[in-house]
Amino acid sequence: MQATLFSIPPSHPALAAKLMLRHVGLEHRVVELPPGLHPPVLRARGFRRGTVPAMILNGRKIQGTTAISRALDELFPGKLFPTDTNARARVEEAEAWGEREFQPVPRRIFRWVLARDADARAALARESKMPLANLQARATAPLARRFAALVGATDERVRQDLEHLPEMLDRVDRYIAEGVIGGDTPNAADFQIATTVHALMRFPQLRPMIDERPAAELARRVVGEPAQAPVRVPEEWLPAGAAK
Numbered sequence: 001m002q003a004t005l006f007s008i009p010p011s012h013p014a015l016a017a018k019l020m021l022r023h024v025g026l027e028h029r030v031v032e033l034p035p036g037l038h039p040p041v042l043r044a045r046g047f048r049r050g051t052v053p054a055m056i057l058n059g060r061k062i063q064g065t066t067a068i069s070r071a072l073d074e075l076f077p078g079k080l081f082p083t084d085t086n087a088r089a090r091v092e093e094a095e096a097w098g099e100r101e102f103q104p105v106p107r108r109i110f111r112w113v114l115a116r117d118a119d120a121r122a123a124l125a126r127e128s129k130m131p132l133a134n135l136q137a138r139a140t141a142p143l144a145r146r147f148a149a150l151v152g153a154t155d156e157r158v159r160q161d162l163e164h165l166p167e168m169l170d171r172v173d174r175y176i177a178e179g180v181i182g183g184d185t186p187n188a189a190d191f192q193i194a195t196t197v198h199a200l201m202r203f204p205q206l207r208p209m210i211d212e213r214p215a216a217e218l219a220r221r222v223v224g225e226p227a228q229a230p231v232r233v234p235e236e237w238l239p240a241g242a243a244k
């Protein structure tokens with residue numbers, strides 16, 4: 001069996017795919033692409049979209065976290081989804097919400113900041129082990145603005161994301177309380193949701209409003225201790241409980 005996963009270092013969905021591959025125990029190779037340049041590279045490799053995670057599994061091209069969890073489920077039944085039909089439906093619902101609604105939130109906030117802040121771009125270049133980080137940070141401003149526009153990271157949208165964040169975190173805590181996620185063995189929805197919580201915890205202003213929640217415990221257990229990212233949004237946009 002041959003598996004190659006394409007990733008970019010800051011991507012939380014790519015991290016979800018890495019963790020799922022490790023969890024099922026499939027031997028694989030990870031190719032880290034330079035952020036920003038990854039869409040053309042993936043298309044040149046024959047993928048339909050320019051997003052990570054993207055995986056080649058025995059010659060088959062599989063793109064997106066939910067497609068990857070399904071492909072791994074075919075090979076390792078019972079490892080990522082419960083075998084009971086009702087329990088599986090609940091995990092699938094949580095995974096779908098995690099992918100469609102929750103996963104885009106840290107991406108929009110991060111890209112909104114990258115489009116405006118050269119220090120954040122330099123930190124991303126360093127994290128991605130790109131040479132000449134400060135020069136990259138200056139040269140990539142137009143690219144960062146384009147990537148922000150691609151995901152609709154406008155002032156208004158990011159303000160809304162921040163306003164609705166407490167409700168979204170409540171929903172994560174509810175999934176944990178109901179036992180859909182947060183069990184002894186992580187499932188596909190754990191990987192999907194915990195990596196997004198982990199990404200949000202990297203933003204210093206948001207960490208305090210997450211830290212005491214069951215969601216934070218899940219992120220630490222499934223992913224690890226979040227390193228800080230130099231991401232700052234206007235203080236007046238922050239919801240109650242965030243660091244001003």
Ligand SMILES: N[C@@H](CCC(=O)N[C@@H](CS)C(=O)NCC(=O)O)C(=O)O
Pocket residue numbers: 010011012013014038039050051052053063064065066099103107150
């Ligand atoms: N929902 C997809 C989204 C993946 C996604 O948007 N990945 C970002 C990195 S976090 C990306 O590669 N974006 C490239 C682009 O926006 O062109 C998944 O779960 O795989």
